Amino acid sequence: MGRAAELMQVFGSPVSRKAGAWHARRQAGLRALALVVLLHAWLAQAQQRVFQFLRQEQGLENLSVVALLQDRPGNLWIGTENGLYSFDGARVRRYGRGQGLVEPRISALHLDQSGRLWVASDTRLFVREEDEFVEVRDGGEPISAQPGQALSSTRGRLVVNSRRGLYWVRREAAGWRAELLFDAETRRQHPEVRDVSSVVADPGGDVWFGCARSLCRFGTAGLHRYDPAGEALSEPLTSLLLTSDGRLWLRARTRLWRLDPGGEALQPMALPPAADVPAPWSPALVADRQQRILMQWGSGLARWDGRHWEQIAARQGLQTGGGVTALLQVRDGGVWLGTAGAGLAHWLGYEHLRHWGLAEGLPSDDVWSFLRSRAGELYIGTAGGLATEHGPLRGLQAPAPLRREVASSLAEDARGRLWVGSFNGALSRYDPITGTLTQLAKLPRITRLVTDRQGRLWIVTHDGIYLIDDPARDTPLHRIDQGLYPPKTQVPNAHDACLADDGRIWISTTTGLLRGEDGRLERLEVVDTTGQPLGEEWLRVIACGQGRLWMGGDHGLLELRIDGDSRTLRAQSLDVPLLHDRSVLSLHLDRRGWLWTGTDYGVAIWNMSRWRFIRQDAGLPWNDCNQGAVYEDRDGSMWLGTSRGAARFDDLDTLFAPPELSVHVGVQGRRLVRPDVRRGGADLTLPWQMRALVLDAASPAFEHRSALRFEYRMQGQDEDWRSGMAGELVYPSLQPGRYRFEVRVRNADLQAESPLQSLDIEVLPPWWRTDWFYALCATAAAALAWAAYRWRLHRVLARQRELRRLVAERTRQIEASHAQMRELALKDGLTGVLNRRALGDALAAEIARAGRSGKPLALVIVDADRFKQVNDRHGHLAGDAVLIAISQRLQAPTRPYDVVGRYGGEEFVLLLPDLDVDQPEGRARIDSFHRSISASAVKLDSGEELRVTCSFGVASLQPDRPESPNELIARADAALYRAKENGRNRVEYAPATPAP
Structure with missing residues (x-):
């Protein structure tokens, strides 16, 4: 049975909902109750995600990703079917035979407790030492990893699931030593340890692995076997995951189990509907920072939040080719997905952002307003009319003239009816019981609807302010601003309105503010710190809260104190670099005291101490926010309307968590070895040469990458700081001497910067500027002085003789020249x-x-x-x-x-x-x-x-x-x-x- 049929059974048919008022109210109650049950499950399927791909044009030459890993500096390591790659956020580098990886087909990656990178190929095992890969063998035999989860580590030892069995690999004085975990007697007594399908080690030193059709644990207490509760394992375990809460998750290609701390039986987990694409041999399985489980499922992903499964696939914007083959959540909270043929995908805004558009059922991508009704239903106003999350997101049925109007603002009356204002001036009302949308009045352009604490509906238009005293009782509409302006003067346009903590209504107009109370309005003047009235460009949008007003427009953001009854308000302009050259299009002060500022280039959020800016590269569906289209939901999540869809911000507790920004410096073509700084040595010693010194400044930051800027200087050559996006810095022909290169990165969107990194550089003088050469020159000069005197005396005498000869020769030449000149004068x-x-x-x-x-x-x-x-x-x-x-x-x-x-x-x-x-x-x-x-x-x-x-x-x-x-x-x-x-x-x- 489809969702539409299920909802029809719960809510009844349209005819039955119109049978009577009592029956309609009963049906509405049933519908609200059903929505509570079905809403989360449906929205999980409808929400759109934003993915950014790393492919061949960025340097990832092979698009079949097998394994992912983040190292301690923050770089991503990408294992593919034909090569190993690293990615520092800006550049992709391939590792192959030149770095010791003689086998290009990668099967597994692992980072041990010491920060070493281990790489398993189809036939060999490698460890990275400095910038080279060294093969680790069992005597003279290569170690070949089994398909599945083959590498793990604990207490300084690596565990490898190889074709010969489980190996311990540890470092000794003579190098790396590999030995089988189980001796021949143990393998004879426990034949299941010869059929290992996947392995993971816990911090306590115990090793968990799939053994035959069970789960085994080996540690100080010996070997212990766990069997599933109920149905036996019919498939080998291909992925194991230990989460921070002590649970062990076990994945087979079509099944999922969980072992709780202290448990003895594996508990089967319910799974989403059947997958459309079979799972690979080692389906991806990870846990994010909220302890949600993510795993490959079909051609996309499935995520378990403890109660429900959410599926993310092509319908939510994920294109994976043959499916998801690797998953990784990096330290900044972002999630990366390896795919079978589509490259590496970065899930933008993973922790905080989801969005909706035409693909999810909205009548239009152009979203202008939101409202959560008291019954729990969310209404979304778009340029194509209304939508509701009642079941699938869909446009509300309306008479033909209303279907394509921009629903610029929404409000709810005491009877739960929805009032809709349009930029075309249509004031309409939607009755959720009858499902009808009716136009009640035609007004000037409606920019905002606000319901005050007494239930009055304030209607803000471009040509007047209107009021309905009791919309629940259908009292008439009347205009309330006629007496505020002199006769025969043009009424200023009203742009926005908000409801303050004290119950007053504040309305921004082109000539100032209006303050509304008890159904009456009064005019107020807004001036700057010098007493000059503010122009229209400052008074577009408004937000109320905490005894203050926040106003914005084309020139930025203003703050006003609204304590008392003063008729003149003094505004203080806020110098916010993030908002320079940005038009402020929407404002809202949420219950946390955070100010949300929608602009024409993303949304800026201020927690009154720090700003954070979010654009498309952080998961926003579009950078151009719509005017007034910011809304706070009941659960504290925030909705934002853009011209490309609606965005929802949730899980906001970590939004202002300090980001980890770092920068690392390398030298192209040279190995950088840090010396003993106590001896005063330089980090890099170079011979003098005419070619340029090329430094690589890398910052493995993946979220908000477009806002990242490098700041650097070379002390000893240039004391001024320079800034740029590129991390490749060229210094041509440094003169002999000592230098200090300093670099840091700043992220304007995150209001964060990295610690300063420095690199001491010494350029040695050429051989002709060394002390021994100077001493040699002095000795030679003294020895040559006497010879030079004698030679000079000889030369003086010889020169005298030569001069006499030259004078005679020159005389002859002059005479010949004169004769030639005479001839030339006649010819x-x-x-x-x-x-x-x-x-x-x-x-x-x-x-x-x-x-x-x-x-x-x-x-x-x-x-x-x-x-x-x-x-x-x-x-x-x-x-x-x-x-x-x-x-x-x-x-x-x-x-x-x-x-x-x-x-x-x-x-x-x-x-x-x-x-x-x-x-x-x-x-x-x-x-x-x-x-x-x-x-x-x-x-x-x-x-x-x-x-x-x-x-x-x-x-x-x-x-x-x-x-x-x-x-x-x-x-x-x-x-x-x-x-x-x-x-x-x-x-x-x-x-x-x-x-x-």
């Missing part, structure tokens, strides 16, 4: 022929010589045809190549006394002494110069070839007709112009100068 930098200035001097000299000798002189101006097109089409480098080629071709046929020079741009000048161009031989020589230029193409660097032609303008100087250089050049230039006009690539001669 064109590109072509190497005479430049214009040198050409002018040469022309003047030749004209003078021709006048003295009476011989002719020919002057030729050479101009490259269409040279601008070469530059435009092929670039200036191509143009330079053309000019160089022209200059070379002009120089090739010249005589020793002929002159070639660059006149400017693409123009060159030839001076040809003793050449008469009026004679055929002279003109033939001019033509040979012209042909030499265009005889072949000019090859460019790009491989392209250019055809080059030139135009010549020739003028001849006759000795009997003297001319100046400019005149001779002008006649040649005119001839060149004619050559250009007549089609280029030709030679034109200037007419002779007429006789004087």
